[in-house]
Amino acid sequence: MKRMTFWLKPILISGLFAAFAVAAFAQNRQVVAEAQRISGDRFVYSGMTPHGALVYSVSRPSPAMLSAIDRGLSDLFAVARKNGYSRRLNYGDYTIFVGRADRTKNSEGAYSPDIAVGAAQYAGSVYDQGGFVYAAGMVVSFNPGAFLIAEHTRDLQRVSEVVRYEGEHIVLYHNDRRRFAETQDHSRGGGHPILQ
Numbered sequence: 001m002k003r004m005t006f007w008l009k010p011i012l013i014s015g016l017f018a019a020f021a022v023a024a025f026a027q028n029r030q031v032v033a034e035a036q037r038i039s040g041d042r043f044v045y046s047g048m049t050p051h052g053a054l055v056y057s058v059s060r061p062s063p064a065m066l067s068a069i070d071r072g073l074s075d076l077f078a079v080a081r082k083n084g085y086s087r088r089l090n091y092g093d094y095t096i097f098v099g100r101a102d103r104t105k106n107s108e109g110a111y112s113p114d115i116a117v118g119a120a121q122y123a124g125s126v127y128d129q130g131g132f133v134y135a136a137g138m139v140v141s142f143n144p145g146a147f148l149i150a151e152h153t154r155d156l157q158r159v160s161e162v163v164r165y166e167g168e169h170i171v172l173y174h175n176d177r178r179r180f181a182e183t184q185d186h187s188r189g190g191g192h193p194i195l196q
Contacts, residue, residue, distance in 0.1 A: 031095060031140060034140050034141065035097040035146065035148050039148055041058045041099040041100050042058065043056035043098075044057075044059075045057045045058070045059060049067070049069050049070045050066060050067065051073070051074075052090075053070065053073055053091040053094045053096060054096070055096050055097075056097045056098070057099075057151070058098065058100050061151075065151075065152065065159060068156035068157070069160070071163075072159065072162065072164040072167065073163060073167060075160065076163070077089045080171045082195075083195050083196075085174075085175035086175070088145055088170055088174045093144070094147075096148075096149065096163065097146065097148040098148075098151055099115055099148055099149070101114060101151055102115050102134065102150070106134075112158075113152050114134040114135055114136055115137070115149070117132060117133060118131065136149065136150070137149040137150075137162045137166040138166070139166055139169050139170060142174070145170040145174075147163075147167070147170070149162050149166065165192035168183075168194045169184060172195075179194075
């Protein structure tokens with residue numbers, strides 16, 4: 001009996017691990033498909049930031065871009081802890097999709113790589129550009145935590161800010177549903193930073 005238990009335990013553990021891996025892979029495939037649907041991009045590169053966040057991109061991100069993503073997540077985790085939140089505060093909890101910018105300059109002519117997304121609740125507002133709005137980023141999934149930002153070639157501080165701001169929605173979703181509901185979109189006013 002002991003001999004059978006000795007061999008059975010590793011097999012059961014391996015089987016359990018494989019089941020979780022298959023479920024995670026399927027969930028990740030669905031999130032990638034959703035990001036591709038929203039952006040119209042194909043994310044052909046995947047990798048990790050130095051601290052372990054998963055990144056899918058339309059082209060190979062520079063080391064500086066990956067570091068900017070980590071800085072944004074570090075800022076997010078610090079301000080979340082300051083607000084008493086403890087869930088989803090690990091780099092590995094996040095997937096960042098880096099898509100092609102649909103514009104690189106805002107209406108004032110300043111460098112502002114943004115993505116165009118359907119206007120939805122912003123239809124008819126000052127943000128409506130004829131059925132779509134330009135956004136610095138957009139949450140793709142809350143579980144796993146994933147969001148989409150535009151490629152940047154400079155002003156990587158903006159990347160860090162956008163990462164932090166999109167991450168705020170995910171942190172609030174997992175830690176404070178009331179505050180999340182109040183701030184999940186900006187069509188009724190408000191903006192970032194949400195967490196002070």
